Amino acid sequence: MKPAKTTYQLPVPIEEFAQAILRWYSRNRRNLPWRHSSDPYRIWVSEVMLQQTQVKTVIPYYERFLSVYPNLEALAQAEVEEVLDVWAGLGYYSRARNLHQAVQKFVREYQGRFPVEYEQALELPGVGRYSAGAVLSIAHGLPYPVLDGNVSRILARYLKIDKPMKGPIVEALWSMLGKVVRNPLVTSRVSEFNQGLMELGALVCTPANPDCPNCPLSQSCGAFRDQSQSSLPVKVRRSRVVELSFVSALVRMGSKYLMLKNDEGPFLKGFWEFPRVEGTRIDDASLGRFQKIYGLELSMIFEMEPVKHRITFRKLRFQPFEARLLGNPPIEGFSWIQIGNRGFPMSAYIRKIMEQVE
Numbered sequence: 001m002k003p004a005k006t007t008y009q010l011p012v013p014i015e016e017f018a019q020a021i022l023r024w025y026s027r028n029r030r031n032l033p034w035r036h037s038s039d040p041y042r043i044w045v046s047e048v049m050l051q052q053t054q055v056k057t058v059i060p061y062y063e064r065f066l067s068v069y070p071n072l073e074a075l076a077q078a079e080v081e082e083v084l085d086v087w088a089g090l091g092y093y094s095r096a097r098n099l100h101q102a103v104q105k106f107v108r109e110y111q112g113r114f115p116v117e118y119e120q121a122l123e124l125p126g127v128g129r130y131s132a133g134a135v136l137s138i139a140h141g142l143p144y145p146v147l148d149g150n151v152s153r154i155l156a157r158y159l160k161i162d163k164p165m166k167g168p169i170v171e172a173l174w175s176m177l178g179k180v181v182r183n184p185l186v187t188s189r190v191s192e193f194n195q196g197l198m199e200l201g202a203l204v205c206t207p208a209n210p211d212c213p214n215c216p217l218s219q220s221c222g223a224f225r226d227q228s229q230s231s232l233p234v235k236v237r238r239s240r241v242v243e244l245s246f247v248s249a250l251v252r253m254g255s256k257y258l259m260l261k262n263d264e265g266p267f268l269k270g271f272w273e274f275p276r277v278e279g280t281r282i283d284d285a286s287l288g289r290f291q292k293i294y295g296l297e298l299s300m301i302f303e304m305e306p307v308k309h310r311i312t313f314r315k316l317r318f319q320p321f322e323a324r325l326l327g328n329p330p331i332e333g334f335s336w337i338q339i340g341n342r343g344f345p346m347s348a349y350i351r352k353i354m355e356q357v358e
């Protein structure tokens with residue numbers, strides 16, 4: 001016998017649920033820069049930036065990005081290195097690469113506009129159900145649901161889902177929200193409804209200490225009823241944290257540094273770095289590795305403070321040092337670069353190292 005299909009239903013009529021969200025949102029919405037526009041491009045950029053990143057971190061990057069690329073055409077004409085450079089510091093750089101690739105597709109196939117067809121939107125690089133639903137509902141008022149981390153947390157608590165939020169459970173929530181947004185009341189105000197749900201998760205149904213007494217859903221919330229908010233959602237087991245250590249050599253010529261472009265993971269492809277080797281200390285072994293891997297014969301001028309950085313589940317530690325180059329620099333793959341020059345994207349860890357120099 002096949003296992004029963006997972007389905008969910010709201011404990012109250014859709015209209016009641018929706019009214020509670022809409023009323024709350026109209027009184028509590030934050031004044032955020034992307035809420036001043038219904039331009040799909042601006043909304044899309046904000047949604048991409050907000051994936052895995054908090055609002056207060058995103059705001060200055062969003063404003064900077066739009067001042068450099070105020071519209072699709074400007075972004076489409078830029079080189080990907082420049083885009084990565086403007087994005088630098090926000091992390092998860094594949095988002096910037098996908099954004100850039102997607103605008104090329106807009107220009108080639110969709111007359112320079114974000115598609116209004118859901119299926120077409122899903123074909124864009126980096127656009128999944130969440131981003132497609134967010135842009136189409138917020139910019140065009142089309143009845144597509146959104147299920148991001150905030151909404152997922154609200155629903156885990158509201159519906160008292162006591163299993164990890166993955167697989168069939170997530171599918172069942174998409175399906176339930178699909179029905180909710182097709183309700184005529186919700187359809188007519190889907191942009192506010194979707195934003196309201198996400199905003200409620202960001203401001204009230206927060207990961208720690210949700211503000212249940214001020215939540216418009218508290219009367220029908222399963223977790224609030226039996227006070228199980230803090231144990232929901234049930235955590236999905238994360239991959240183990242991996243720790244990696246490197247020694248980075250800063251070879252200076254005037255105001256420029258010897259750098260090379262990375263082309264392998266876990267580091268960011270296309271980003272410029274100081275030459276680095278595995279290791280925790282500047283000693284004969286690590287200096288020998290610079291020679292072996294890059295053909296760089298180095299001696300230490302002085303040791304700098306170590307820098308810590310995190311890329312997803314990897315904890316990285318860099319031991320930088322100012323180095324003297326003995327002999328000629330290798331030519332292939334290396335360039336002398338002024339830090340901060342446009343067109344040479346660099347990871348945030350390089351900036352952390354440079355804070356000790358500037």
Ligand code: SF4
Nearest residue numbers: 205210212215218221
């Ligand atoms: S009542 Fe509390 S747990 Fe339930 S949805 Fe609202 S904030 Fe979240």
